[in-house]
Amino acid sequence: MKGNELDRRVLKTRQAINEALFSLMEEKRYNKITIQDIIDRANVGRSTFYSHFATKDELLFSSVEDELEILNQYIKSYIEYDGEKPRVNSVMELFEHIQEDSKIVKGLFKTESADFFFEKVEIYWNHRLEEYLQSKLPLGKNPKVPIKILTNHISSTLINLLKWWVNNNMSYTPSQMDQYFRDLINPCIDSVFYNDSTKS
Amino acid sequence: MKGNELDRRVLKTRQAINEALFSLMEEKRYNKITIQDIIDRANVGRSTFYSHFATKDELLFSSVEDELEILNQYIKSYIEYDGEKPRVNSVMELFEHIQEDSKIVKGLFKTESADFFFEKVEIYWNHRLEEYLQSKLPLGKNPKVPIKILTNHISSTLINLLKWWVNNNMSYTPSQMDQYFRDLINPCIDSVFYNDSTKS
DNA sequence: ATTAAACTGAACAAAGTGTTCAGTAATGAA
DNA sequence: TTCATTACTGAACACTTTGTTCAGTTTAAT
Numbered sequence: 001m002k003g004n005e006l007d008r009r010v011l012k013t014r015q016a017i018n019e020a021l022f023s024l025m026e027e028k029r030y031n032k033i034t035i036q037d038i039i040d041r042a043n044v045g046r047s048t049f050y051s052h053f054a055t056k057d058e059l060l061f062s063s064v065e066d067e068l069e070i071l072n073q074y075i076k077s078y079i080e081y082d083g084e085k086p087r088v089n090s091v092m093e094l095f096e097h098i099q100e101d102s103k104i105v106k107g108l109f110k111t112e113s114a115d116f117f118f119e120k121v122e123i124y125w126n127h128r129l130e131e132y133l134q135s136k137l138p139l140g141k142n143p144k145v146p147i148k149i150l151t152n153h154i155s156s157t158l159i160n161l162l163k164w165w166v167n168n169n170m171s172y173t174p175s176q177m178d179q180y181f182r183d184l185i186n187p188c189i190d191s192v193f194y195n196d197s198t199k200s
Numbered sequence: 201m202k203g204n205e206l207d208r209r210v211l212k213t214r215q216a217i218n219e220a221l222f223s224l225m226e227e228k229r230y231n232k233i234t235i236q237d238i239i240d241r242a243n244v245g246r247s248t249f250y251s252h253f254a255t256k257d258e259l260l261f262s263s264v265e266d267e268l269e270i271l272n273q274y275i276k277s278y279i280e281y282d283g284e285k286p287r288v289n290s291v292m293e294l295f296e297h298i299q300e301d302s303k304i305v306k307g308l309f310k311t312e313s314a315d316f317f318f319e320k321v322e323i324y325w326n327h328r329l330e331e332y333l334q335s336k337l338p339l340g341k342n343p344k345v346p347i348k349i350l351t352n353h354i355s356s357t358l359i360n361l362l363k364w365w366v367n368n369n370m371s372y373t374p375s376q377m378d379q380y381f382r383d384l385i386n387p388c389i390d391s392v393f394y395n396d397s398t399k400s
Numbered sequence: 401a402t403t404a405a406a407c408t409g410a411a412c413a414a415a416g417t418g419t420t421c422a423g424t425a426a427t428g429a430a
Numbered sequence: 431t432t433c434a435t436t437a438c439t440g441a442a443c444a445c446t447t448t449g450t451t452c453a454g455t456t457t458a459a460t
Binding site for chain 2: 405406407408409410
């Protein structure tokens, strides 16, 4: 065992700890889970835990990194430009992914610390959206609402829909949720960019 | 001191504890504040604290109850019905209130536990909005998006705007923010109730 | 002055955190 | 198989925080 490749034992141990955390999150709130709970569930020594993670939050974040990467990827096919109007594209695959992966996600959505996760998702999405909308701004038009507020609105609407859906037993299909998302956002994009006559 | 009126000392003590918490929240995260911190700042004995509040969360919630009541009141003038279309009404006063009261609110918005607060606001607002929209549903029309999802969208959009605003140094006026809110929501209400032709 | 309620703060038990370290187990290389 | 290395174990420890208890003190109404 001299090679610089990671010992498989290490990965196995980390995964056991990881799974113990999410298993526990199905039973109680993240804040109430102790490190003792985790190492008992994972069958791992106390010092082993601390050799891998300095704090519980660090464990949570590391557990969630892959999920974060996946969600970030979805944003890339998130907007289309049909030559005339920017519109949000289908996010059905995102909802489908959440549905399949609901074990990790359900725990995460219950976590009080979930916000640190969604914050990261939102920051990435906002960045992408802003880049896109800025570059496609109709010349000579001033958006009725600042771009930063609009992008923030779009991201948080999607995240909010996801949360609502998960917390209401996913009682609509991914396809329906996708449609609802676009019904909520596209008229608003139209109005912000093109419709100067909307009274309010 | 036999009367059944509350001792003024009690109120004074509770207020001292209360103010200590919010004073501390300007300096560090709620999770990192210990009860020892609070009683030191409030100049109050340990057992006094526990005679008033069982936990730190209970203190936070009690501190925030008045604020909650105020925010709930704003929702009541939140929607108008002009005889033809339901539309969100001005929420400028809400933004103005937040601006004036920013001491308590800023601390609250930083709190990881803020969500328990906004959840309560959202539940109340959703309830009111749903009641309203249901009763005013245009006959013979089916909304494109379920009412519950729409109400949830409206509430969370407003809360999200508030959060964004506070976290970005309130760099727009309450009047502007009010306008942005309506620009984001009204086209979407129109579309959900009246426009069957929005392609997506 | 008397009295009842509120506050004080030290002492305590319990639970959790994070570190240390001597010992054990696993594994790749010789 | 043996050896060396690295990872894991778990008991012991110091430290922090929590929440309770209680004897004594302060406050203020009567």
